[in-house]
Each structure stands twice: as C-alpha cells, then as structure tokens.
Amino acid sequence: MMLMTVGAIELKLDWWVVVLSGVTVAVTIWMGFWAARKARTASDFFVAGRSVSVGWNASAISGEYLSAASFMGIAGMVMSSGYDALWYPVCYACGYLFLLLFIAGPLRRFGAYTIPDFAEGRFDSPLFRKIAVTFVLFIGFFYTMPQMNGAGKALAYIIPGLPYWVGVAVVGAVITVNVAVGGMKGITLVQAFQYWLKMFAISVPVFVLVAVFGGYGSQLKANVTAGEKAAGVTVVEAASGAGVKREALPPSDAAKKVSVPADETWIAPFGPRSSKPAKTAQGAGVKIEDTRPYALLWTYSLIIALVCGTAGLPHILVRFYTNPDGVAAKRTTMWVMILIGVFYLFPPVFGVLGRNLMPELYNGASGVKGTDGSVLKLPLLLGGVWGSVLSGVTCAGAFAAFMSTFSGLLVSITGALAHDIYGRILRPQSTPEQRMQMFKVFAFVCGGAAILLGLVVENFEINMLVGWAFAIAATSYFPLLFLSTWWRGITMKGAATGMLAGGMLSLVSIVSTMFADNWGADGLKAWYAVHPLVRTLAEQPAIWGLPLALVLMVTVSRATRATVPADVRRKMLVLHAPEALGLKEEYIKEHEGLGH
Amino acid sequence: MQSPQSEHEDFIHSEAFLHRLMRRQFRLSAACAAAFVVVLLGMPLMNYFAPELMAVRVGGFTVSWLVLGVLFFPFVWVISGIFIRKSLRMEREEAELALEENRRRGV
Numbered sequence: 142m143m144l145m146t147v148g149a150i151e152l153k154l155d156w157w158v159v160v161l162s163g164v165t166v167a168v169t170i171w172m173g174f175w176a177a178r179k180a181r182t183a184s185d186f187f188v189a190g191r192s193v194s195v196g197w198n199a200s201a202i203s204g205e206y207l208s209a210a211s212f213m214g215i216a217g218m219v220m221s222s223g224y225d226a227l228w229y230p231v232c233y234a235c236g237y238l239f240l241l242l243f244i245a246g247p248l249r250r251f252g253a254y255t256i257p258d259f260a261e262g263r264f265d266s267p268l269f270r271k272i273a274v275t276f277v278l279f280i281g282f283f284y285t286m287p288q289m290n291g292a293g294k295a296l297a298y299i300i301p302g303l304p305y306w307v308g309v310a311v312v313g314a315v316i317t318v319n320v321a322v323g324g325m326k327g328i329t330l331v332q333a334f335q336y337w338l339k340m341f342a343i344s345v346p347v348f349v350l351v352a353v354f355g356g357y358g359s360q361l362k363a364n365v366t367a368g369e370k371a372a373g374v375t376v377v378e379a380a381s382g383a384g385v386k387r388e389a390l391p392p393s394d395a396a397k398k399v400s401v402p403a404d405e406t407w408i409a410p411f412g413p414r415s416s417k418p419a420k421t422a423q424g425a426g427v428k429i430e431d432t433r434p435y436a437l438l439w440t441y442s443l444i445i446a447l448v449c450g451t452a453g454l455p456h457i458l459v460r461f462y463t464n465p466d467g468v469a470a471k472r473t474t475m476w477v478m479i480l481i482g483v484f485y486l487f488p489p490v491f492g493v494l495g496r497n498l499m500p501e502l503y504n505g506a507s508g509v510k511g512t513d514g515s516v517l518k519l520p521l522l523l524g525g526v527w528g529s530v531l532s533g534v535t536c537a538g539a540f541a542a543f544m545s546t547f548s549g550l551l552v553s554i555t556g557a558l559a560h561d562i563y564g565r566i567l568r569p570q571s572t573p574e575q576r577m578q579m580f581k582v583f584a585f586v587c588g589g590a591a592i593l594l595g596l597v598v599e600n601f602e603i604n605m606l607v608g609w610a611f612a613i614a615a616t617s618y619f620p621l622l623f624l625s626t627w628w629r630g631i632t633m634k635g636a637a638t639g640m641l642a643g644g645m646l647s648l649v650s651i652v653s654t655m656f657a658d659n660w661g662a663d664g665l666k667a668w669y670a671v672h673p674l675v676r677t678l679a680e681q682p683a684i685w686g687l688p689l690a691l692v693l694m695v696t697v698s699r700a701t702r703a704t705v706p707a708d709v710r711r712k713m714l715v716l717h718a719p720e721a722l723g724l725k726e727e728y729i730k731e732h733e734g735l736g737h
Numbered sequence: 738m739q740s741p742q743s744e745h746e747d748f749i750h751s752e753a754f755l756h757r758l759m760r761r762q763f764r765l766s767a768a769c770a771a772a773f774v775v776v777l778l779g780m781p782l783m784n785y786f787a788p789e790l791m792a793v794r795v796g797g798f799t800v801s802w803l804v805l806g807v808l809f810f811p812f813v814w815v816i817s818g819i820f821i822r823k824s825l826r827m828e829r830e831e832a833e834l835a836l837e838e839n840r841r842r843g844v
Contacts, residue, residue: 224801224802224805227802227805227806228805230806231805231806231809231810234810234813235773235777235809235813237817238769238770238773238813238816238817239770241817241820241821242766242769242770242820243766243770246824356797357797357798358796358797358798359797360797361797361798361799361802362794362797366792366799367792368789368792369792408799408802409784409788409792409799409801410781410784410785410788410791410801411784411785433785437781437785440781441778441781444777444778444781448777468825471821471824471825472821474817475814475817475818475821478813478814478817479814482810482811482813482814483810485810486806486807486810489806627759627763710752710755711750713755713759714749714750714755717755717758717759717762718749718755718758718832719828719829719831719832721828721829721832721833721836722749722832722835722836724749
C-alpha cells in the first residue's frame with residue numbers, strides 16, 4: 142500500500158483550496174470563543190443548559206454525526222465497491238429511526254447528564270456507572286482515531302509535502318481549545334454552523350458537476366449490468382462526455398496501475414465488498430456465484446451493525462440531554478433524519494461520477510490519494526478558477542467534518558471523565574464549579590491523548606475503525622438501552638453481562654480477522670479459509686452479537702430477579718409518562734440529598 | 738420511597754396506568770419499526786432472489802439503486818413523521834385521561 146501511494150496523483154499547491162480550508166478553521170476558532178462567552182455554569186458545559194432549540198440541536202447533531210467517513214469515505218466506497226457501499230449512508234441515516242422509536246423520548250425524560258448517569262440511576266448501581274463509563278471512553282477513542290487520521294491525510298494532501306502529524310495537531314489543538322473554553326454550549330453553535338457548511342460543500346459541487354457532465358441517472362446508465370452486457374449493450378456515454386475535460390487534470394503516472402472494477406459487479410448487489418470475507422477465505426479461484434450466500438449474510442449483519450450502532454453511539458446519545466424535554470427530543474430526531482438524509486443523497490453521486498470520469502483514482506492507494514479523494518478532486522474536472530474554487534469548497538467541507546465530529550467526541554469523553562469519574566466516583570462532594578474546572582483540565586488531557594492516538598494510526602483505514610466502533614455500540618449499548626427502557630425485569634448483573642459479553646466478543650472476533658490477514662496468524666488464516674461462513678460472521682459480528690447480548694441480558698436478569706431495583710415501577714413511570722404529568726421534577730426532588 | 742399519595746388512590750402512580758401507557762407506546766413504536774424493517778430487510782432478499790427485476794432501468798438507475806440510494810430516505814421521513822404525530826397525540830390523550838381520572842378520584 143505505502144509503495145503505491147508514492148506514485149499516486151499529487152495535487153499542486155492550490156491557493157483557493159488552502160484559503161477556503163484556512164477560513165473554515167479560523168471561523169471555527171472564532172465561533173468557539175464567541176459562543177464560549179455565554180457558557181458559564183456546569184450545566185452549560187455538560188448539557189448546554191438543557192435549553193437548545195430543536196432547529197439548533199438538529200443542525201448540531203447532524204453536524205456532529207457527519208464525519209470524515211461520511212463526507213469523503215462514502216463517495217470513496219461507492220466509487221470503489223459500488224452498490225454494496227450504498228448500505229452505509231442509508232443505515233447511518235435510518236439508525237435514527239430506531240433511536241426515535243425506542244430510545245430518544247424515554248432517555249430524555251429520565252433527566253441525566255450522561256449515559257453513565259442513566260446507567261447508575263436506572264439500576265441504582267455505582268458499579269454499573271463504572272462499566273458504562275469504560276464503554277463511553279472506549280467507543281469514544283475508537284471513533285476519534287479515524288477523525289484524526291482523516292485530518293492528517295487531508296491536510297497533507299491539500300498542502301503537498303506537509304507531514305501527516307501537522308493535520309492531526311492542527312485539528313486536535315483547535316477543537317481542544319474550543320471544547321475547553323465553551324464546553325457543550327460552545328460547540329453546539331459551531332457544529333450547527335458546520336452542518337450547513339458541509340451541506341453546502343457537498344451539494345453545490347454536485348449540482349455543477351451534474352449540469353456539466355450529465356445527471357445522476359444518466360451517469361449510472363453508463364455502467365452496464367450483467368443482463369445488459371449479455372444483451373450486447375456497450376458503454377459509450379461516459380467516455381465521450383469526459384474525454385475533453387480530462388486533460389485539465391495534472392498528468393498522472395499512476396494511471397498505469399489502475400484496476401477499475403468490472404461494471405456488472407460494481408452496479409449490482411453482492412459485489413466486491415460484501416463477498417470479500419468469503420473470497421479472502423477461499424482464495425481467488427472462488428466463483429462469484431458461490432460467494433453470494435455469504436454476501437447476503439454479510440449485508441444483513443452490516444445493516445444490523447449500522448442501524449443499531451447509530452442508536453447506541455454515546456456521543457450521539459449525550460446530545461439528547463441538551464433538549465428541553467422529551468417532545469423536543471422527538472422533534473429533534475425527526476429533523477436530524479431529514480438533514481442527514483438530504484446530505485446522504487449527494488456522496489454517492491460523487492462516487493458514480495468518480496467511477497465514470499476519474500478512473501485514475503483506482504490506483505490502490507488508501508485515503509485521499511485513492512478513491513476517498515473523489516470528493517476533493519472531481520470539481521477539478523471543471524477546469525479553471527471555478528474548478529479550483531469548488532475543490533476548495535469541498536476541502537473546507539472535509540475540514541468541517543473532522544472538526545465537528547471530533548468536538549462532539551471530545552465533549553462526550555471529557556464529560557465522562559469530569560462528570561462521571563471525577564464528579565461521581567473520585568470526588569462526589571465536589572461543587573459544580575470544581576467539576577467545571579475539571580472539565581477544562583480533562584479537555585486538554587483528552588485532546589492531547591487523541592492527538593497522540595491519531596499519530597499512531599497513520600496507516601489504518603478510516604472506515605475500518607469506524608466500523609469497529611459501530612459493531613461494538615450495536616452489541617453493547619443498544620441492547621442495554623433498549624431493554625432498560627422497555628423491560629422492568631432487567632437487573633444490573635444481567636445488563637452488565639450482556640453488554641460486556643456482546644461488546645467484547647464482537648471486538649475479539651473482528652480483531653481475529655485482522656490477525657489472520659495482516660499480523661501473521663497463519664494457522665487462523667488457514668482455518669478461516671475452510672470456514673468462509675465463520676470468517677464472514679467474524680468480520681461482521683452484529684448479526685450474532687446483538688442477539689447474544691439480548692439473550693444474556695434476559696437469562697441473567699431472570700436468574701438474579703431478586704436484585705431488580707425496588708422502585709422499578711417508579712423509574713419506568715419517569716421514563717414513559719408524558720411530561721405534562723410533571724413526574725420528573727417530583728422524582729428529582731425525592732432523590733435530592735441522596736447524591737443524585 | 739414514598740409517593741405523595743397512597744397508591745390505591747392515585748391513578749398516575751398506579752400499575753394500571755403504567756402498564757397501559759407502556760403498552761400503547763410500545764405498540765406504536767413496534768408497528769412503525771415493523772414497517773421499516775420489512776422494507777429494509779426485504780431489499781437484500783429482493784436483490785438475492787429477483788436480481789433481474791431489481792436490475793431493470795428506471796431513468797438510468799437500476800431499481801435497486803433507485804430504491805436504496807434515493808427513495809429510502811423519504812420513506813423513513815414519512816414513517817418518523819407519522820410516528821411523531823401519533824405519539825404526541827397519544828401521550829396528550831393519556832396525560833389528560835390520567836389527570837381526569839385523578840380528579841374523579843378526588844386526589
């Protein structure tokens with residue numbers, strides 16, 4: 142991989158790109174300080190004073206959710222593996238439906254600061270807070286690494302010759318300062334702004350490109366399906382449309398190495414991505430028809446991981462506490478789905494255009510030098526100043542993506558440390574002011590740790606790390622939240638067993654495929670080769686991990702039913718009763734003086 | 738843990754109310770989830786068992802690409818819009834009913 146990137150396309154320093162990216166970073170810093178003036182209390186820092194309006198909050202959640210993987214990764218995946226990659230944007234957006242239907246309202250009504258707060262409050266168990274906080278930190282740092290990785294690679298791409306660490310350090314430092322001075326209240330505004338910037342940056346170039354090179358549908362038409370190929374249809378359109386403009390590109394010596402995927406597997410389901418585990422296991426000789434059952438299984442497991450994982454990501458869940466009430470939490474979720482859904486219509490268009498107009502990106506390089514660069518490079522096909530300006534716009538959008546997702550992650554990690562570990566476990570008697578001070582200290586500590594982790598993962602693939610975070614969230618937090626809001630028989634032991642077993646086994650099985658492929662576990666590799674089914678399940682564990690977690694939670698809870706919290710009916714009532722009945726205030730009053 | 742009123746008198750804190758409320762909420766959520774899950778999980782099955790049908794061209798798109806890449810988003814918006822309308826109405830009804838019942842009992 143590394144050798145091939147040397148010969149990949151290098152962009153000459155383009156001032157439009159540098160200026161527009163620089164403006165994005167500068168505006169982010171300025172808005173962070175501007176918003177920070179209004180953040181004074183502990184509540185402002187942890188949950189933005191619980192007073193964020195639906196419009197702002199929906200924009201901020203969307204801004205936080207649309208990470209580098211969404212902004213550049215999806216276009217890159219669609220370009221490299223076609224139809225199979227369409228599941229990612231769809232499930233990223235649809236996960237919010239599960240959140241809306243089962244979790245958003247009850248979670249907000251419970252009135253906690255963080256997910257570990259909910260975990261302790263629901264089970265009256267300080268031990269469970271510790272387990273929950275460990276998962277928040279674990280998933281948070283997992284999700285942080287790809288953001289850092291993307292930032293480092295993108296900056297090195299925008300300013301050729303700049304080392305990888307500079308991007309990591311710049312994005313890390315900017316956001317750390319933002320979070321430290323303004324907390325949740327400070328970043329809410331910034332993230333809302335960054336959503337609209339990303340929306341602008343992804344949609345406007347698509348409209349222009351489509352106007353010049355032909356629409357989404359007509360571009361897709363150039364990719365013949367297996368049936369059409371048999372009937373003798375050939376490609377003409379794509380080549381003729383692009384031929385003239387292609388010369389505007391910098392000359393590329395990597396073009397010789399390109400390996401463009403075949404049309405009929407690219408446009409059809411069960412193509413290269415979903416059949417990869419079975420194919421890697423059985424070797425190159427296996428026929429595509431034989432991998433189809435495994436590809437179907439893989440697709441289902443991916444759907445479960447992405448949909449349930451979205452509904453269990455701690456840094457997304459924590460945002461629901463910033464709503465004034467449960468009704469607002471539901472309305473916010475609805476708007477998030479619309480804002481995210483509209484956004485996700487565009488990256489696949491880049492993928493399709495890239496497939497037809499920029500085959501030189503199929504150079505085998507990872508990150509922005511390969512297919513992930515399609516969002517940044519396609520506007521250059523327009524040529525001239527406008528090509529540069531639009532490419533600058535997409536680069537600015539990419540920066541907004543790293544920064545907004547990282548700021549959300551940092552608030553969630555810092556909140557877990559300052560509120561849960563310092564404020565509840567180490568120093569329960571600390572005042573809100575002390576906790577706020579610790580929030581600032583921990584913001585710098587976590588920001589520093591994130592930068593260091595980012596430097597370590599230079600050669601990792603962005604989407605792989607994000608996929609891990611989703612699989613773990615889907616098999617640990619989602620079953621926990623689902624059962625503890627809807628089933629009163631669940632006990633702390635049941636919840637903890639299911640969550641730990643589901644999350645850990647999923648992680649172990651994913652890592653085992655990494656060992657088999659990259660880290661020299663040849664015995665395991667050979668074993669997986671004769672067991673393509675196990676190999677597929679190991680690479681996409683959600684399809685067994687989620688049911689396993691649920692079954693364990695139910696059986697262990699039944700075995701320990703004596704430990705169901707005594708006031709469980711009261712807790713359920715607070716989770717489910719409409720706000721109009723005013724039960725939450727009553728509940729909080731009763732728990733005052735008990736450390737809540 | 739003592740509630741402000743004795744449990745026999747206060748309808749809001751009664752088992753009957755909680756049971757009824759959670760049941761109605763869960764039914765609504767499960768119905769909406771089912772509509773979504775049938776389509777979401779049906780797509781791979783259609784792709785698997787009816788590949789020719791799913792490869793038919795509509796405006797340049799194949800059917801499977803059009804459904805997944807474009808039409809799926811508005812479909813989910815419709816489901817969530819219906820859910821929110823129904824759920825807000827249902828919770829308003831339940832709150833009114835509970836308060837009414839409490840007034841009747843003179844709590």
